[in-house]
Amino acid sequence: xxxxxxxxxxxxxxxxxxxxxxxxxxxxxxxxxxxxxxxxxxxxxxxxxxxxxxxxxxxxxxxxxxxxxxxxxxxxxxxxxxxxxxxxxxxxxxxxxxxxxxxxxxxxxxxxxxxxxxxxxxxxxxxxxxxxxxxxxxxxxxxxxxxxxxxxxxxxxxxxxxxxxxxxxxxxxxxxxxxxxxxxxxxxxxxxxxxxxxxxxxxxxxxxxxxxxxxxxxxxxxxxxxxxxxxxxxxxxxxxxxxxxxxxxxxxxxxxxxxxxxxxxxxxxxxxxxxxxxxxxxxxxxxxxxxxxxxxxxxxxxxxxx
Numbered sequence: 294x295x296x297x298x299x300x301x302x303x304x305x306x307x308x309x310x311x312x313x314x315x316x317x318x319x320x321x322x323x324x325x326x327x328x329x330x331x332x333x334x335x336x337x338x339x340x341x342x343x344x345x346x347x348x349x350x351x352x353x354x355x356x357x358x359x360x361x362x363x364x365x366x367x368x369x370x371x372x373x374x375x376x377x378x379x380x381x382x383x384x385x386x387x388x389x390x391x392x393x394x395x396x397x398x399x400x401x402x403x404x405x406x407x408x409x410x411x412x413x414x415x416x417x418x419x420x421x422x423x424x425x426x427x428x429x430x431x432x433x434x435x436x437x438x439x440x441x442x443x444x445x446x447x448x449x450x451x452x453x454x455x456x457x458x459x460x461x462x463x464x465x466x467x468x469x470x471x472x473x474x475x476x477x478x479x480x481x482x483x484x485x486x487x488x489x490x491x492x493x494x495x496x497x498x499x500x501x502x503x504x505x506x507x508x509x510x511x512x513x514x515x516x517x518x519x520x521x522x523x524x525x526x527x528x529x530x531x532x533x534x535x536x537x538x539x540x541x542x543x544x545x546x547x548x549x550x551x552x553x554x555x556x557x558x559x560x561x562x563x564x565x566x567x568x569x570x571x572x573x574x575x576x577x578x579x580x581x582x583x584x585x586x587x588x589x590x591x592x593x594x595x596x597x598x599x
Contacts, residue, residue, distance in 0.1 A: 306390050306417040308565040310352050315561050317355065318554055323530075324355040336538045340368035340376075348572040349389050350535065356387045357422065364423035366433060373421065378429040386419035415569075450492060450540060456589035457582060459502045461495075468494050470501035477502060489542050493533055496542075496582075500532035501525070503578040511574060517567070523556030524571060531575035536582060 317324040336344035337353035345353060345367075353367060367389070370380055393416045396409040423433050460476040466484065470477050477498045485491040504511030504525065511528070513521040536542075560567045 305565070306388055307415055307569055309388065310348060310390070311561050311565045311568050313355060314351070314568055315558060318558055318561075324351055324358070335365040336535065338366045340366065340372045342366075345389070347576050348569045350538075350576075351531070351568070351572060353387065353389065353420075360422075362422040362424045364433070366423045367420040368423070368426070369418065369420055373426045373429065376429055376433075378426045380421050380426050384421060384425040386421055388417040389420045390415060390417050392416070447488060450488075450542075452590075453540060453586055454492060454495060454499075456586045456593065457499055458585060458589050459499055468498055470498045472501075472505060475502075475505055475507075492540075493537055493542055496533040496536040497529045499582055500529035500536075500575070500578045503532075503581045504528075509574075509577055509581055511578075513570075513574075516570070517560060517564075520556060520560045520563075524560060524567065527557055527560075527571045528574045528578065531571055532578040532582070535575055535579040539579070539583065 314324055336350050337357070338344055344350075356362070357365070367387070368376075370386070373380055392413045394411065394413050397412055398407050399410045400406070401408055423429060426433075460474075461479065462476060463479050463481050465478060466480055468477075468479050477495070479491070479495060479498065482488060482491045485494070503509050511525070513524045513528075517524045
């Protein structure tokens with residue numbers, strides 16, 4: 294007999310996630326700031342070690358933060374059993390989401406013929422954090438990793454950002470991306486509280502850079518109308534959080550875009566799937582930046598070897 298408590302699977306998981314995010318935002322908390330310290334920063338991980346994507350990243354960060362979990366790894370009850378583990382008595386599961394694709398036969402209104410139509414439906418399942426499970430193999434035990442020496446780390450991070458082929462200039466007192474010139478403007482590094490604060494802000498502006506028509510061609514206006522600007526800022530902030538998780542940037546160096554809170558709340562309260570859209574767009578943007586950086590690094594290596 295199962296010895297854990299699992300909340301009833303919600304009929305609409307998108308609404309469940311959105312309500313929780315709205316509650317955090319109204320309390321002044323950005324739920325996409327990953328919660329744990331003392332180890333390498335990470336996206337939430339599946340039992341096989343691959344990272345979760347999209348809205349699951351934000352949602353599982355929120356769950357870990359709210360319940361004090363130190364491990365980034367999550368698994369189902371059955372997966373824990375297969376590993377010889379046991380979810381502790383009284384532990385409550387957390388939902389995770391996925392899209393299930395299927396086909397449905399519908400009538401074509403033009404021809405009257407029956408044809409298959411591809412559809413997707415949002416589903417959810419229950420997962421548990423490693424911190425809730427006993428008797429797992431040692432590889433799931435938390436490992437505290439020391440940060441590399443400051444100069445070594447700074448050099449690696451500076452090289453990472455330099456390899457992204459975005460046009461960047463320094464000057465003035467504001468950070469922004471200008472689509473008309475396809476250029477990022479940043480204040481000098483000395484104007485920031487720390488180099489990591491500078492990097493997190495640059496990641497935010499690089500996220501905007503990915504949306505240019507020559508890259509991801511990100512358009513949100515058709516769906517969100519006058520709220521598209523706030524949605525783009527939300528996409529950029531989520532992208533910066535995801536890039537920060539990849540690079541190990543500290544959790545408290547994402548800027549407080551307080552002026553956007555009201556706009557984000559308005560959009561989320563109007564459309565329960567808006568956060569899913571923003572998270573998916575941020576996933577695309579972070580993947581594009583990672584790929585662009587890798588290409589730029591390879592090209593620089595080829596140039597030096599020539």
